[in-house]
Amino acid sequence: MLSALVVADYVDCRNKxxxxxxxxxxxxxxxxxxxxxxxxxxxxxxxxxxxTFNKRHFSRFEEIELFDL
Numbered sequence: 001m002l003s004a005l006v007v008a009d010y011v012d013c014r015n016k017x018x019x020x021x022x023x024x025x026x027x028x029x030x031x032x033x034x035x036x037x038x039x040x041x042x043x044x045x046x047x048x049x050x051x052t053f054n055k056r057h058f059s060r061f062e063e064i065e066l067f068d069l
Contacts, residue, residue, distance in 0.1 A: 018044050031057040039064050 003020055006013045013019060018040040025036035035054060039061045042050050051067040052058050058066055 015041060015044060025061075029057075029060040031060055 002023060005011060006016055006019050018037060021040045022033055022036040025031065025040065026033050029036070032054075035052075035057045038050055038052075039058065042048065043063055048063060049065045049067050050058055051069055053069055055066055058064055
């Protein structure tokens with residue numbers, strides 16, 4: 001449902017590719033949607049570092065480096 005909404009002509013969605021890829025990561029890596037979204041957003045923005053208290057989920061993203069809080 002999210003994909004259909006995001007690609008609809010009447011919806012203006014920033015970072016459409018990020019929103020469309022996050023559900024795949026959510027299912028494949030068994031992480032929360034927001035964690036998948038933040039990881040995809042970081043990669044889209046050409047950064048690999050994410051600051052989070054949720055190290056367990058973010059450790060599943062090979063491309064992401066964690067910033068120690």
